Amino acid sequence: MDAQPDQLSGVRATLLYTLYYRALDQRSAAPIVGDAWAAGVLDRIGRANRRAVRTAKLGSSGRFPPLLRARRLDDWTQDFLDLHPDGSVVQLGCGLDSRAFRLDVPETVNWYDLDFPDVIELRRQVYPARAGYRLIGSSASDPGWLAEIPADRPTLILAEGVLPYLAPDDVRRLTTELTDRLTSGELIFDGVAGPTARMTRLFRWTLGDPHELERWNPRLTLLDVVAVIHDFDRIPNRGYRTQFRLLSRFRTMRDSLRLVRYRF
Structure with a gap:
């Protein structure tokens, strides 16, 4: 059983x-x-x-922002896989996400899903093993897991719903350790604006100016900034699609939740 x-x-x-x-x-x-x-x-x-x-x-x-976020990150991840079929993908805070299985992942790609040990144990029970696929039980802010990632491959670091919950010093340290360890790749994640964070009181790090990370770390180059609700045309429900179209006209709403992509 x-x-x-x-x-x-x-x-x-x-x-x-x-x-x-x-x-x-x-x-x-x-x-x-x-x-x-x-x-x-x-x-x-x-x-x-x-x-x-x-x-x-x-x-x-409230399901549509998380769904739109997942789809945009899927698209960016697939872009990276198509460009680097010999690369690595590291998904921080993978939870119960199936991205490693629902995307077209070349057999030559090394994929690492990372989360707390109890979550990783849960994943072992519901997702299959596969060549090139590894699970790492660790906190994203613990730098020890980086030693398990090959440094000489182009590497995509994907953090969905992770960085806003870390302390600002931890975010800065993590991004620096990533670029110090890895030769090249991309970093993609979602960020929360200050006003949204203050309303919910759940988030510790906020994303103001996306260029701030470039000032932290000269190895990072900003490639894309997209509002989570930017792709509202993908919403199949007409009423919700109209609602998000209206919300997208207000800068405060657009910038409250954003997706960013960097090259290093």
């Missing part, structure tokens, strides 16, 4: 929210992300986490 996942609690339970949103998205007529794994993983995890799933269902009206 397969091992059953333990009940998730606290912040770990929020892993189910985006998983539920992707499962819901997959059932729509025009999925934004197209995650064929989500429903099956949710079915297994949800049996032990009914309360978290109920919370996700109650908040499902």
Whole structure:
């Protein structure tokens, strides 16, 4: 009998929210992300986490920003894979995301999914092993995991829903350690603006001027800055699509949640 996942609690339970949103998205007529794994993983995890799933269902009206974020990051990741079929991808705070399986990942790519050890153990129960795919149980802010990543390959560092929860000094140290260790690659992540962070009080690091990271670290070059809601035309529901179109006209709303991409 397969091992059953333990009940998730606290912040770990929020892993189910985006998983539920992707499962819901997959059932729509025009999925934004197209995650064929989500429903099956949710079915297994949800049996032990009914309360978290109920919370996700109650908040499902807010599913579109996380879905739009995931799709844009999927597209940027696929761009990197197409350009560097011999590269590496490191996904920080991978949670229960299926990106390593839903994208077209060349067999020559080394893919590393990193999260806290208990989350990684949970992933082992719901996702298969595969050549070139490795799991690392570690905090993203612990520099020890970098020793496991080859330094001589172009490397994509992907952090979805991770950096805003770190202290500013940890973000600065992490970005510096990445570029000191790795020869070349890209860094992509989502950032939260100051006003949004102050309203929620959940976030520790905020993204003001994206060029600030270039001043921290001369090896980083900003390539793209995109509002999370920029791709609102992908929303299949007409009412929500109209709502996000209106919101996108206001700079404060556009800049509250952004996706950035850097080259190093």
